[in-house]
Amino acid sequence: MKEATPTKASVAIIGAGPAGLMAAEILAAGGASVDVYDAMPSSGRKFLMAGKGGLNITHTEAKAPFRARYSDRAPDLAPFLDNFGPDEIRVWIHGLGIETFVGTSGRVFPREMKAAPLLRAWLRRLRGLGVRFHMRHRWQGWTKDGALIFGTPSGPVTRTSDALVLALGGASWPQLGSDAAWTAFLGEKGVKLAPFKPSNCGFDVSWSEHFRERFAGEPVKPAAIGGRKGEFIVTSTGVEGGLIYSVSAVARDEIEAKGYSLLHVDLRPDRSEQKLAEALARPRGRASFATYLRKAGGLEGVKAGLVRELVSEADRADARKLASAIKSLPISLRSPRPIGEAISSAGGVPFAALDQHLMLGAMPGVFLAGEMLDWEAPTGGYLLTACLATGRAAGQGVLRWLARAES
Numbered sequence: 001m002k003e004a005t006p007t008k009a010s011v012a013i014i015g016a017g018p019a020g021l022m023a024a025e026i027l028a029a030g031g032a033s034v035d036v037y038d039a040m041p042s043s044g045r046k047f048l049m050a051g052k053g054g055l056n057i058t059h060t061e062a063k064a065p066f067r068a069r070y071s072d073r074a075p076d077l078a079p080f081l082d083n084f085g086p087d088e089i090r091v092w093i094h095g096l097g098i099e100t101f102v103g104t105s106g107r108v109f110p111r112e113m114k115a116a117p118l119l120r121a122w123l124r125r126l127r128g129l130g131v132r133f134h135m136r137h138r139w140q141g142w143t144k145d146g147a148l149i150f151g152t153p154s155g156p157v158t159r160t161s162d163a164l165v166l167a168l169g170g171a172s173w174p175q176l177g178s179d180a181a182w183t184a185f186l187g188e189k190g191v192k193l194a195p196f197k198p199s200n201c202g203f204d205v206s207w208s209e210h211f212r213e214r215f216a217g218e219p220v221k222p223a224a225i226g227g228r229k230g231e232f233i234v235t236s237t238g239v240e241g242g243l244i245y246s247v248s249a250v251a252r253d254e255i256e257a258k259g260y261s262l263l264h265v266d267l268r269p270d271r272s273e274q275k276l277a278e279a280l281a282r283p284r285g286r287a288s289f290a291t292y293l294r295k296a297g298g299l300e301g302v303k304a305g306l307v308r309e310l311v312s313e314a315d316r317a318d319a320r321k322l323a324s325a326i327k328s329l330p331i332s333l334r335s336p337r338p339i340g341e342a343i344s345s346a347g348g349v350p351f352a353a354l355d356q357h358l359m360l361g362a363m364p365g366v367f368l369a370g371e372m373l374d375w376e377a378p379t380g381g382y383l384l385t386a387c388l389a390t391g392r393a394a395g396q397g398v399l400r401w402l403a404r405a406e407s
């Protein structure tokens, strides 16, 4: 007599971003029957967008400073990062046939910089493992009986599964799929969420009309903030770019607390204030301020524009005060740009609502991963690393939970 094949446990994953896809890989490799649902017409839209400017997937920093990037959520994320951190991520990428390289700042990129080849190889692997994909399936909560409801082009459908992974993303760039509409469905189940806030975002500054018209779109480089070198861009509404993102969490919280945040930007990070003051103190003769600033201060273009915009005429006439302003130019940030424009978001489901395997305390069998959890990190590969690490942990958590439920 033929032995009956044991039925595989079924797992639904909603969200085909990096966190959901990583959970799918673990679950399918672990023997589960996996269905991935996503509202968008194709998988990994934000992941692909992240690859546009060069997919910075992780960082080679030592363990302690790496962890510190997650500030007060570091202890919550540590077990997941220890289990699947930068080294493991690189091995995993190489296993997909994608080479990586380490940039001068320690950031890790795929050799081709883009996300598309990696995503293609990954989806191929997942399909090979038997994962089924259901695109244009917008999750709309649960029925009274606990089935999942999806809106699809051919009308609503309901689905059930033995376990569920939600990897629905944060609240930035909603046009790529993560629109945070899910907060209502979890809210109805009694899950208390930390409000979403923009992270790695630009800020509004009250530029004069003249400055805005003349310099919007100009990069300011090199520059430094708090000793960290980099660059940023003057926009028509304020400032954005890598250097600004690196201080955006602190600036955002400061604005929330007192209504503004004062940024101190070093426009000559390669020159000491003393040397600059000495050069600026030499007789100016009949040179215009622009020529004087270029020759003695080494500033022109947008940097000179910033000095004119933000340093008083009296201070510009005093070499010592001018040098001090160039080394520590105060830019008053009024408000963060809207969350839709931010690279990522802070807020979401707090770790306190989850057990150590990322299962919701209020809903046994429902696991969460990725940016929808309440943590934030700067750019530098830390975002994707935590999404992949929590995706993996959620997948492992489900396997463990299913095994327990069976025994």
Ligand SMILES: Cc1cc2nc3c(=O)[nH]c(=O)nc-3n(C[C@H](O)[C@H](O)[C@H](O)COP(=O)(O)OP(=O)(O)OC[C@H]3O[C@@H](n4cnc5c(N)ncnc54)[C@H](O)[C@@H]3O)c2cc1C
Pocket (backbone or CB within 6 Å): 014, 015, 016, 017, 018, 019, 020, 037, 038, 039, 040, 043, 044, 045, 046, 047, 049, 050, 051, 054, 055, 056, 057, 058, 137, 138, 139, 140, 167, 168, 169, 170, 172, 173, 176, 177, 178, 179, 180, 181, 182, 342, 343, 344, 369, 370, 371, 372, 379, 380, 381, 382, 383, 384, 385, 387
């Ligand atoms: C411009 C840009 C550049 C970036 N660059 C980098 C970088 O270089 N390095 C880095 O580490 N990070 C970067 N990030 C951040 C990184 O892309 C995100 O942190 C990461 O994609 C989040 O992964 P996730 O799986 O949690 O969510 P997401 O990638 O947002 O995926 C969530 C998925 O859930 C789906 N979904 C949401 N709601 C529903 C619903 N109701 N029903 C069905 N499906 C739903 C969405 O369609 C989406 O596909 C960048 C982000 C942006 C916007």
